[in-house]
Amino acid sequence: MTLALALEQLLNGLQLGVMLFLMAAGLTLIFGVMGLINLAHGSLYMVGAFACAAVAAATGSFWLGLVASLACAAAAGAIVELLVIRRLYDRDHLDQVLATFALILMFSEGTRWLFGSFPLYLDIPPLLQGAVALPGGAQYPVYRLAIIAAGALVAFGLYLLIGKTRLGMRIRAGESDREMIGALGVDIRTLYTVVFALGAALAGLAGAMVGALQSVQVGMGEPVLILAFVVIVIGGIGSIKGALLGALLVGVVDTMGRFLLPQMLALFVPPSQAGLIGGAAASMLIYVMMAIILAMKPRGLFPAAHA
Amino acid sequence: MAEPVLELSDIVKSFGALRATDHVSLDLKPGEIHALIGPNGAGKSTLIHQICGTLRQDSGTIRLAGRDIGHLGVAERSRLGLGRTFQVSSLAPEFSALRNVMLAVQAQQGSSFRFFKPVMRDASLIDRSMAMLERVGLQDRARIPAAELSHGERRQLEIAIALALNSKAFLLDEPMAGMGPEGSKVLTGFLDTLRQEAPILLVEHDMDAVFALADRISVLVYGRVIATGTVEEIRRDPAVRTAYLGDHA
Amino acid sequence: MLNRETIANLVLAALLLAVPLAANAFGQPFYVTLATRVAILALAAAGLNLALGLGGLVSFGHAAFFGLGGYAAGILATHAFSGDPLLFGWTGTNQMPVIWLVAMLVAGLVGLFIGLISLRTSGVYFIMITLAFAQMVYYFAISWPAYGGEDGLSILVRNQFPGVNTMKPVSFFLICYGVLITALAFFVLVRASRFGSALQAARQNEVRVATVGIAPYRIRLTAFAVSAAITGLAGALFADLNRFVSPSMLSWHMSGELIVLIILGGTGRLFGPLAGAALFVVFEYVLGGLTERWQFFLGLILLGTVLFARGGLLGLLAGKARHG
């Protein structure tokens, strides 16, 4: 193992982290800030990917697809909020779990109804194809650099929106006491519809962008859902900074674990065994990390503003 | 002179740059009501929190009946005989008033690791709890869930719970808050008799009640005790008048 | 005096007994199997209900206990079948009572360990840390080759119960039904007891419980471990029902499904898990037979239930829950 490879893997880890943040960004808003447990977040991610793939296939333009993914996911989010979520804010978190679980089933099956059972084709736009040389000689895909940029942009935008604007304050106020913020003259219902749609749009954006690197298929949102929750919780719910750092941590630990654990084990056991055991250990790694972090810091690494 | 039941010495607690309690020492002697007054944000509730264990002091010691309790958890301290009420009522909202008190009685009687005997058929729990509710005048509201009680009734319920604990010392954080004039009057009379059972550390902004009840008063300003004395001494203290009492003296 | 909830409960219990017995009499053994499935899932959910319904501990990791119970049964039975020693020369067993005991012990102990760490957190953090532990177990089971990994482990012959022919669907159903009713009875007792009081109060207001002198942590830890043990027992029965165990019993979907069963039936209700399990299994079965798009309609029905039947099925049947 050379130093260059280790550095490249570190970069891969950071990149995966930013990608995870992009996937978690919408959830940060809906779950972290509005306090709504939305299991259907992965479905909105899927909607974005499918919208992008379908429109890109029809028009030949990835960029139009990207616009479509934002629009469709936002629309889906707004509809879901108006029809379902709106009735659940003052209910137990558990009712939200059941309702959004039901939504997953409907979204998955509905998407299959519309698009069939086979994965769709979605490719990276020509502008972002190929790899560039990094200092040190390694090659790095342009598109992944684009994802890093998009993730950083979204993180910064969200940070400003939530932390610095009056809108952000009202959203957070609504999370702790909806009735009171309403009694102060804020139309929290409409505000929440908008925020939910925004969160959905971010999920859709992530679905489209990441979908171009992965497989656009029914069910693609489920692993994302769990990972996104992990990221947010490790970082500390409600904190954008926490979500970003949590994502980077997960990205780096996961990548380095997959890469290093088998190599370390190979010092003790035959290589094929090392691959097996190392691989198994690597897949548990982020959960182990999460358990350790929460055991030591029960409110995540960066608890958002708590006493 | 009798040994103090509760004794604080040199309690310090900081939140960042803010010293919420600054070398506070005070004690509570058998049979007395010791009032703790001071401007808003002076550190009174913070002090109560440290005595109960919901906050840990940075330094200083807390003794209850001679025993150092400064390192114990909340539950242990209350089992050793600290009964408290909250500044903002804190109850089990779905439980009826009665069951809220029963919880205290059960804790007081010993282990909660009993899995099979139904509490609602346990006369030893119910009778004692009803007695406590009667003492605060809530017997007619025994079956009402705490969430449906009015503000004043919740305060009464908190006191009933503290009573049920058979405490060695009571810590009451603004028990008069939210009580109507009638309620305050009743409660004042009640506290007056309660001191026979155990001494009371009383945090209160209702000066009529404080002046009527207190054997001693300590004044806390910016985390520091600036004066301790009898009602008359405190009323006359010019520093206290400007910092806290205004024309109310 | 019977209130509406008690009546609803009795009807449910009677139905669960009557339907499979009738089906058996009319030569429809499959409905017996289906009812057995309902009983076992209800048992698993009843275990979770102890933590979730009474204690407010929303565990998103109970699949771990369900699966561990299942694997306990599978592994013991496999060794009994092959004669390979398992531990200290013991070659496993195919006697259900022993298997149940082991399953409960294993699940309970693991629950104790997971609870020990997880209960330091609360709220959503608790949900996620329990999920994390379950995922660890899941990935371990998938990649650990000794007992089949992802392919799972077959139990070739259903385990035995003294004096009963467990291969007959009705007999096995009656065993499961008996276990379920016992567990529910246990639930009733615990709920009404001092322990249950403290547990429920800790859900409503943790600080209050601590200030009367009861340490919520120990109460919750006990509840969590007991809850894990009951779910583990259900896992062992489930393994025997399917004569098969696999990591999918350990997956987060399973954890989610258990939660869904409880909410569907009515959170914190004695018969919530049973009502939820019955509803879910029947939906799944009926819709699955009607259309390939059954998941869509299942979603629609679940959604309708949350939106319009507050407090789940029992909320609908029996009104708001009361707490003495």
Next chain:
Amino acid sequence: MLLDVSKIEASYGASQALFGVDLAVAEGEAVALMGRNGMGKTTTIRAICNLNPPRAGSVRLGGTDLRGKPSHRVAKLGIGLVPEGRRCFPNLTVHENLVAAARPGAWTLARVNDLFPRLAERHAQMARSLSGGEQQMLAIGRALMTNPRLLILDEATEGLAPVIRQDIWAAIRKLKAEGLSILVVDKTLSELLPVADRCVILENGRSAWHGTPAELTADLQDRYLGV
């Protein structure tokens, strides 16, 4: 009349709490709403703000019927509420609590900070860690930031130190002098009565008496308030 409440009834689930409350506040007037614990003062206020929509009766503000309007519309029409139990947003800082509620008008951050210097000192602190009294000040400041025509104070001086209470009553007098209408619930009669122009007393969810403070004799006080 700025606020005109007539014959409202309200309930919590199945249990009725108000059985016909009448109440009016004129422009620039301060009305005290009184009654023993649990008589329905808070419920009346919640009904006015449509937080607990009344089942019957009518509520009008400056001639506009408030019934059926969501609470944020009611607030925008000019009601500023200081609720019972403070209800500051615990996860927002003092500053954010004030800004989140702000609507343009005479009351600005600077004025509120002048009124309560203590809040200015703690502006970056999370509301959940404020002392009880500080939270109460924040709740009042927050309501003022909405620049209401009618300010409703439900036990707004509860838990405040006597000096601060005097400040608050002084502030209320000043607000009244500036023409703000005020509906106030408070337990300390000695402080409440000098500020009030008129009093309304509730008993068991009904308006049982109304008149001026001067008319509220010791007899009546004893009968309705237990003093």
Next chain:
Amino acid sequence: EPVKIGMITTLSGGGAGLGIDTRDGFMLAIKQAGNSEIEVITEDDGQKPELAVQIADKMIQSDQVDILTGIVWSNLLMAVAPSAVAQGKFYVSTNAAPAALAGENCNPLYFNAAYQNDNLHEAMGEYANKDYKKMFIMAPNYPAGKDSLTGFKRFYKGEVASEVYTQVGQTDYAAEIAQIRASGADGVFVFLPGGMGIAFMKQYAQSGVDTPIMGPGFSFSQDVLPAIGDAALGAKASGQWAPDFDTEVSKKFLADFQAEYGRLPSIYAVQAYDAAQLIISAAAKADVKDTEAFRAELLKADIQSPRGDFKFNTNQHPIQDIYLTEVVKGSDGVLTNKTVEKIFDDHEDAYAKDCKM
């Protein structure tokens, strides 16, 4: 006596594509047979073992089927097949073929019409011997993945640069691709079914690494090829069948399938088609209730397979030819697999010798 067949396959969720091809291929044969004596009941297992078991119970207990078939995934098959054959039902597998049922635990009532799981990997190992000195091999960390790499190594004689097990369901492969680049291998063998393979291939194409890729047939089968797109061009794979097979039977099958369903069939469709043919042919000559006779007829494998030669080994798994294919773009711009050469002639699996029947 009518024959009742219960088909349990995956028709919803992420893996539905495979199940749908399985069902369609199977039903095509049934339809062509026009035999009113054969009845097929189909149900969706949602790719969940528990659900598959429940459906199997229902089909056996309630519908009283004689034969079960259709399961795509090994783990679901392991949940259903052993208990079905224990209850005296036939199981004819259309795809899943775990080693556990091919060797010691083979069963007279269990037939596999597809292959044995290791076969296609073994073929790639054999093929890699020719041109590649040092291989990087990779599969998901679960039994089928382990069998895959074991199968590959069984025949590959060169050096294994690195043997990597990825997480099941993994979607990002940057770390593995960096390892491929660093390993100095001259060839890469991957077994990443479904979405995993799509993700890997797309990312690999962007990475600037150009070490040749190869894998078992289903990595580049018709169900995933359109989604991978041009990134798959040039990839080598092994298969028992490819759409360009120049035989009458294959051409007819291809045309019929396209006419019926309007798309190209995948290998799953072919396997299911053959499974149905096997059952039809046996039912024509024996009563399914007469287990011994029916089994004997099945064993004869008296069918015309699009794959060409087809016969059963002693463990009732196929003996068949395995070919090398390459992903190319057809004249119509559609990606497809082109046959390059035959790797194995009449290939037998490694477990048959352990099967004592």
